[in-house]
Amino acid sequence: MAGKKNRVPGKKVRCPGGYLAFAPDPLPPELDWTPILVSALSDADRLIGRLAGEGGKLPNPHLLMRPFLAREAVLSSRIEGTQATLGELLADEAGASVKRSPHELREVANYVAALEYGLRRLKKLPLSLRLIREVHGKLMTGVRGNVATPGEFRRSQNWIGQAGSTPATATYIPPPPAEMKECLADLERFLHETVLPPLVQVALAHYQFEAIHPFLDGNGRVGRLLITLFLVERGILPTPLLYLSAFFEATRREYYDGLRGVSERGEWERWLGYFLNGVARQSEDALGRAERINRRLSAWRLGIAGISSRTPALLLERLSANPFQTVNKAALEMGMAFTTVQRAMEKLESLSIVTEVSGGKRDRVYCARALMDILEEPARLAP
Numbered sequence: 127m128a129g130k131k132n133r134v135p136g137k138k139v140r141c142p143g144g145y146l147a148f149a150p151d152p153l154p155p156e157l158d159w160t161p162i163l164v165s166a167l168s169d170a171d172r173l174i175g176r177l178a179g180e181g182g183k184l185p186n187p188h189l190l191m192r193p194f195l196a197r198e199a200v201l202s203s204r205i206e207g208t209q210a211t212l213g214e215l216l217a218d219e220a221g222a223s224v225k226r227s228p229h230e231l232r233e234v235a236n237y238v239a240a241l242e243y244g245l246r247r248l249k250k251l252p253l254s255l256r257l258i259r260e261v262h263g264k265l266m267t268g269v270r271g272n273v274a275t276p277g278e279f280r281r282s283q284n285w286i287g288q289a290g291s292t293p294a295t296a297t298y299i300p301p302p303p304a305e306m307k308e309c310l311a312d313l314e315r316f317l318h319e320t321v322l323p324p325l326v327q328v329a330l331a332h333y334q335f336e337a338i339h340p341f342l343d344g345n346g347r348v349g350r351l352l353i354t355l356f357l358v359e360r361g362i363l364p365t366p367l368l369y370l371s372a373f374f375e376a377t378r379r380e381y382y383d384g385l386r387g388v389s390e391r392g393e394w395e396r397w398l399g400y401f402l403n404g405v406a407r408q409s410e411d412a413l414g415r416a417e418r419i420n421r422r423l424s425a426w427r428l429g430i431a432g433i434s435s436r437t438p439a440l441l442l443e444r445l446s447a448n449p450f451q452t453v454n455k456a457a458l459e460m461g462m463a464f465t466t467v468q469r470a471m472e473k474l475e476s477l478s479i480v481t482e483v484s485g486g487k488r489d490r491v492y493c494a495r496a497l498m499d500i501l502e503e504p505a506r507l508a509p
Contacts (some may be wrong), residue, residue, distance in 0.1 A: 128413075133392045134389070134390065134391065134392055135150055135151045135155055135388060135389070135392050135394070136148050136150040136151050136337070136389065137148050137149050139150075139301060139302055139305055141283065141293070141299075141302055143293055143294075144164070145293040145294060145296075145299060146281070146299065147299040147300060147301055147302050147305075148298065148299060148300065148301065148303075148337065148389060149301035149305040149306075149308075149309060150301070150309060150334055150337040150338065150389070151313035152309075152315075152316065152328075152437075153312065153313070153330050153331070153332070153334055154316065154320060154322055154330055155392070155394050157326075157398070158395055160395060163398060163399055163402075164396050165378055166398070166399050166402040166403060166406070167323060167325060167398075168327065169402070169403075169406045170325050170402040170403070170405040170406040170409070171323070171325060172406075173405070173406045173409035173410055173413075174357075174363070174368060174405055174406075174409045176398055176413065177363065177368060177409040177412055177413045178362065178363050178364055179500055180413055180416070181364055181365055181367045181413075181416065182362065182364045185276060191365050191366060191367060192446075192447040192448060193212075193216070193419075193446075193447065193448065193449065194366070194367055194369065194412065194415075194416075194436065194501075195238055195241060195242070195366065195369075195452055195503050196215055196216055196219070196238060196448075197212050197239075197369070197372070197501055198241075198350075198354070198369035198371050199215065199234045199235070199237035199238045199241070200212045200215055200234055201369075201371040201372050201374075201375045202237055202346075202347050202350045202351075202369075202371035202375075203230075203233055203237055203347065203352075205346060205371065205374060205375050205378065206346055208230050208233050208234060209226075209230060210226050210230045210231055210233075210234045211226075212228075212498075212501060212502055213377055213450070213493075213498060213502070214226045214231065215231060215234050215235065216448050216449060216450045216498075217491060217493075218231050218235075219235070219448055219450070219451045220448055220450040220451050220452050220455060220491065221452040221454060221455035221468065222450060222452055222484065222489075222491040223489070229269065232268060232269055233269045236266070236267070236268070236269055237265060237266065237280040237347060237351070238267050239264050239265075240261050240262075240264040240265040240347075240348075240351060241261075241351055241355075241366070243260070243261065243264045244257065244260075244261045244351060244355045245355065245358060245366065247260060247261075247425045248355060248358060248359050252318070252359070253317055253352070253356055253359050254314055255310055255311075255313075255314050256280075256316070257355075258340075258348065258352065259277050259278065260277060260389060260406065260430050261278065261348060261351055261352075261355075262276060262277050262278075262341055262344055262348050263277025264278045265344050265347055265348060265351070266341075266343065266344050275341075275342060278305075278341075279306070279310070279340045279341065279478050280303060280306070280340060280341055280342045280508055281303050282303065282342070283299070283303070284300060284339060284342055285298065285299045285300070286298040286299075286339070297386075298386070298389065300337060300338055300339035300340075301338060306338055306340055307442060309334075309337075309338045310338060310340055313334050313335065313338065314372065316330070316331065316334070317331060317356075320332070320350055323400075324356075324357075324360045324362055325362075325402060325405055327356075328352075328357065328396060329354045329398050329401035329451060330389070330394075330398075330399065331352065331356070332349055332350075332352065332401070332500075333388050333397055335348070335349045335352060336385055337385070337389055338386075345499070350369075350370065350371050350374070352367045353369075353370055353498060354368070354369060367412045367416060368405070368408055368409055368412050369408065369412075370401075370405070370408055372408060372411070372505035373404035373407060373408050373505060373507070374404070375456070375505075376504070376505045376507055377400075377404075377507065380400060382395060384397045384400045384401075385397070390414070405457065407505070407506060407507055408500075408505070410506065411505055411506045414506075415500050415501065416504070418500050419446070419497055419500055419501075422496055422497065423442065423445075423446055423501075424500065426442055426477075426479050427442060428440070429477055429479070429485070430473070430474075430477065433459060433473065435469075435470060436464075437460075437462065437466055437467060437469075437470035438470045438473050438474055440460060440470075441456065441467070441471060442469050442473060442474075442479075444456060444460075445479075445480070445494045445497065446497075447493040449493055449495075449497040449498045449501070450483075450491060450492070450493050450498075451471070451491075451492050451493075452489060452490065452491050452492070453467050453468045453471055453490060453492075454489060456471075471492055474492075475492065479494060480492040480493060480494050480495075481493055483493055
């Protein structure tokens with residue numbers, strides 16, 4: 127076993143320009159199940175199981191999922207250089223005017239739309255190359271990567287490196303298109319046929335997808351989307367409350383070093399340990415946030431229990447999905463008169479549930495700041 131460690135898990139392919147591209151071997155690799163790795167898997171399994179159990183008990187897990195999904199979109203896009211904040215995304219979604227570039231907001235909103243689309247498609251289509259292409263199409267349509275053939279695997283060589291780099295100066299060159307097709311077919315088979323523990327399977331698949339880099343743009347975001355889609359498809363989670371982008375963003379250097387360590391030195395165990403630690407820490411983090419949000423919402427529901435009108439309670443449900451609300455959009459989507467919704471919002475404001483944050487007399491924007499504070503806390507990286 128020791129002789130097999132640190133073997134590069136792929137082959138170098140010489141391309142017409144003289145540079146060498148990397149084509150990863152089919153999965154799975156031969157793994158050295160050290161006590162540390164077994165312990166990491168046990169820890170991750172236990173904590174994601176607890177998150178799944180508690181998530182299933184939440185009164186409205188699908189509503190609560192929305193701000194977590196938005197947070198994932200912001201952090202996943204930030205890894206790629208987009209600077210939009212969670213507050214800006216949610217305020218824009220609520221119908222408020224936001225100073226951030228519409229292009230950046232569209233990129234982040236597309237991530238939300240792509241994940242929601244993928245979750246719907248899983249009801250009819252397994253996690254597959256077809257689904258991956260469809261999700262990429264939703265992610266990249268109408269944004270700066272739109273020129274990079276949304277929904278289509280690349281037919282030309284790409285590479286990873288600093289802005290302006292060439293294949294000669296790139297830090298990594300994925301397989302050429304011909305070899306890429308074979309690598310993708312192997313990856314699809316691995317998704318369907320392996321008997322490995324699911325968390326190990328998705329960790330290996332995430333590395334493999336990033337190594338193949340099958341699109342001209344958007345590979346990082348699609349690779350992170352696939353983690354969530356996999357966990358839901360396999361029934362590991364009842365609803366997508368766990369997202370790893372917060373962990374990858376907070377440990378960005380370790381993330382890229384881990385991927386590179388596999389490609390260059392076959393350091394699978396190091397990568398798995400890192401990934402499983404991310405699952406464990408983010409499961410704890412998501413559970414803590416979900417529980418605190420739910421406690422806050424429960425307290426607020428008690429606070430308005432004596433009000434005869436149902437409108438404040440309906441607004442509370444909307445706040446659980448998006449802590450930012452405008453009266454205009456809320457009235458339109460609830461099918462109610464503007465004045466009815468405005469009175470209910472003012473009631474929530476008098477109870478310190480929401481605060482008016484726009485400072486204007488028209489098109490006012492309200493925010494449940496207590497919920498945003500929970501959502502915007504930095505990720506917890508230690509047990």
